[in-house]
Amino acid sequence: MIQRSPSLREVYVWELPVRIFHWTNAIAIVGLCITGYIIGNPPAIQHATAPVDNYWFGIVRFIHFVCAMLFIINFLVRIYWFFAGNSFARWFNYIPISKKQWRGIKETLKIDIMLLSPKPIYDIGHNPLAATTYGGLFLIMFLQSITGMMMYAPQSNAFWAPFFQKMLIFFNGFFVVRTFHHWLMWAFILFAIVHIYLVFYHDYIEKNGIASSMIGGWKFIPRAIVEDYIAEENAKTNLKRLKREYFLSKIFRRRKRLDSQAIKPDTENNQS
């Protein structure tokens, strides 16, 4: 029996809403890509029957619209979770602004993508490169939702339809929007290929249970990495507290000084 005994800790990384979002999104995207491709390139099915007896293309479109609604509502819930979730799910993960994120992107590119070093690199949540890619994915999801809504609007009686129809016509109509929507479908497909491969890759070399973590939420992380992470988090909260205190004391003292200055001329006047 092959065994290994590194000191590992279980970390609860993906909360339930994140996991539900992930799988709902995956199902919706698969459904949308398949039906979307069929809508763009209808297969040659020959019928002997009259149009009254058939509705298959309508059903394909119907599935596309149902999946689209699921996709958008799911996305809205995730946007809420950008602000309510744990530190692995919050919005700042997906925008590379800090120096640490850029360092992480560089290291991940070197080690995991270019395979320049045999050494491993560990991350508890998303690695910075993956998180940035997901940021891009969220942007594409947003654009795809908007362009889809625009094209859905002319056949809808919903209260939001006139708004999107105006938007559609503002963006020069169906020709532009439809082509853009079709291009973005391929962005999803390319993303899915690389994403699924990299899950296999990380699970295979790091043995951290990343694939099953999207079902159960738990990852297996080396104890040293977790301790470092906790130390970093503590230092960060400490820094935040200090910054807040400094800011408050600055305002407080400034007010005190202003008050004292305001009184002075008054007293002078009284004396004279």
Add this chain to the structure above:
Amino acid sequence: MDKKKIITTYDFLKGRGISRRDFMKFCGIMGSMLGLKASGVEQVVDAFMTKPRIPVIWEHFQECTCCSESFVRCSHPIIQDVLLEMISLDYDDTIMAAAGQQALDVQKASMKENYGNYILLVEGAVPLGNPGFCTLGGNSALDVLVEDARGAKAIIAWGNCASSGCIQHAKPNPTDAQPIHKIIKGKPIVNVQGCPPIADVMAGVITYILTFDKLPELDQQLRPKVFYGRRIHDTCYRRPCYDAGLFVQSFDDENAKKGYCLYYMGCKGPNTFNSCAVIKWNLGVSYPIQSGHGCIGCAEPNFWDYEPLYKHIPYTYGFGVESNADKIGAGLAGIALGGVIAHAIATNMRKHKMIKGDMGEDYSINQEDTEKTLSNISEQVEKIKENENDLDSDEKEQK
């Protein structure tokens, strides 16, 4: 002006021998096309009988005159007669009898007399690249347009050329042709889209302006919503075939004979806002889809840039001939799959030790990063503490 008897459209029509009955018929057609109720038709009749004819200047720039052709071939003979009498067409270099300096004099006189009241109808795009691309009587198209627009009450841009540039505006747009609404600002403009627009739509727009003295409700592209509010696709009589997935596969197959949907053949009906499927062409006989040819989307801006006309997914330029989103996408997906497989093989070689579990507990990269992060944070902490000390000392000095 007030001493002169106002010559109304109805007076003109009577002179042309059109009966009261025919006149009422025309008003009824116009009213129903504009979606007016019965009392609205009365308003139309009233307008034609009391209001003076609208003075009109009709300019031609970069175009093929197909809008004029459409205009003089209205669906109903009465409409055709009425239209040409309804407006006081003071200048139209294509169909007027006068020519040369004489014609220009007529135009100038009319513009002076009706300053601020006439309607400018424009056919064709204006080239901004070089005035030599389009000149009228020695003046560049741009100068003529600006001059004409100054005294116009409103501008109606006929057709795709004037509304969005049509084929001259298509890539690479060698003459830098621009539509009217990009050049003239601050004037009410109506874009009557189409290549050409439906004659009845043209008549409808003019009737509306004469009747109600204002422009019809417009959308974001300045098209009248009455005529451009719905897609051809949603009003097409072949729509049931679309929903049933019954498509014409080639123009000579059995499905084409049966009149199935032309979506597969690149019909742009799903992309196009126009009323072809409702009003139809040539005395209401037919429209392109009914005649077995897909819509080319001529009422949409830049429709020439989304070729080919006979395919649903347009070409993508810069990736070779006849490449489209699907071909390039599939190619990229293939490259991604190949890259992924190559990466998997390389991983097994490069990370062999780690996969076998022989690396031990090597966390050096992460530890370096943590050190950097922590030192960065402690630097910031020290800075804040220094600042706080400064504040303290400042306070002491003041005391």
